[in-house]
Amino acid sequence: MLKTSLIAILLTSTALVSGCASKLSGESYSRDEARQVQTVRMGTIESLRPVKIEGTKTPIGAGTGAVIGGIAGSGVGGGRGSAVAAVIGAVAGGMIGAATEEGLTRTQGVEITVREDDGVMRAYVQALNPNETFHVGDRVRITNVKGTYRVSR
Structure with a gap:
């Protein structure tokens, strides 16, 4: 027993x-984030680095x-x-x-360093998404909704 x-x-x-x-991937949204206005910036990937997300x-x-x-x-x-x-x-x-x-x-993630079109370089960390791969030189969009940033192609 x-x-x-x-x-x-x-x-x-x-x-x-x-x-x-x-x-924590770039394609996941919480209920609160759905149907919210997002700001979008564009940029080019400068570097990629594997990271672990606790x-x-x-x-x-x-x-x-x-x-x-x-x-x-x-x-x-x-x-x-x-x-x-x-x-x-x-x-x-x-x-x-x-x-x-x-x-x-624990999740495997990627740190994506992007030179945005305004000239500023920023790094974003998100979980790996098997449906989307990134390469140095890729043009990407950075979205922000309620303080959560996502990088996607």
């Missing part, structure tokens, strides 16, 4: 954490890990030893859960 409960909690938490992964750090990963660790720890020993093991398991599980969430939601 305990093993089944742990597996169910782990699968549920993985689904929740995966659902929390943000969409994952989310919400209470979901740590909380789920703490619950699983606490349940697992409470099954160790008996009496007062069981309570101590539950606390240690909860703390360790929380740390492992937080690290797991961050790792699962």
